[in-house]
Amino acid sequence: MSPPSKPDLRSPTDGRTSAARAVVLERLAVIVGTQGLITDARDMEPYVTDWRQVYRGVTPAVVRPASTAEVAAVMKLCAETGTPVVPQGGNTGMCGGATPSASGKEIVIALGRMNRILETDVLNNTMTVEAGCILANIQQAAFAADRSCGIAGWGIALSLWSNPFAAGVKPAA
Secondary structure, three states, X not given: OOOOOOOOOOOOOOOOHHHHHHHHHHHHHHHHOHHHEEOOHHHHHHHHEOOOOOOEOOOOOEEOOOOXXXXXXXXXXXXXXXXXXXXXXXXXXXXXXXXOOOOOOOEEEEOOOOOOEEEEEOOOOEEEEOOOOOHHHHHHHHHHOOOXXXXXXXXXXXXXXXOHHHHOEEEOO
């Protein structure tokens, strides 16, 4: 006897797709709560279009985890079910990498609820921030700590096109 097959959200011709999607969405709601799951097309609009409005995609849901534990649980579920994901920080990329495809198969994982500055280390000129923390908030916290964090942040060039971790901005563990 072969093991039961995993639901496959990637195959639109698979008769299990709608039922599998519903099961995955139910399980995602358990992980992130109703405030962390968006399925209404109007509410998903900002997450399926890049900020320049050049790229547009389709998704069955936007998942908005509030912690690294929720991200891990969401990723585990998606791996188990073969559900493709598109991670999205601030959705400010210039090449559409954070925009789902037009296929409607990928789940968007938007990290905007994870937006806290966890630590400002003035002595070492570093900050520990969550994945969804936006640059404007980082800049404001740096200025409040009497540090400069503009485009030339923390004494090292920092721009939207560079790696902020190289400038001493480190992700939360």
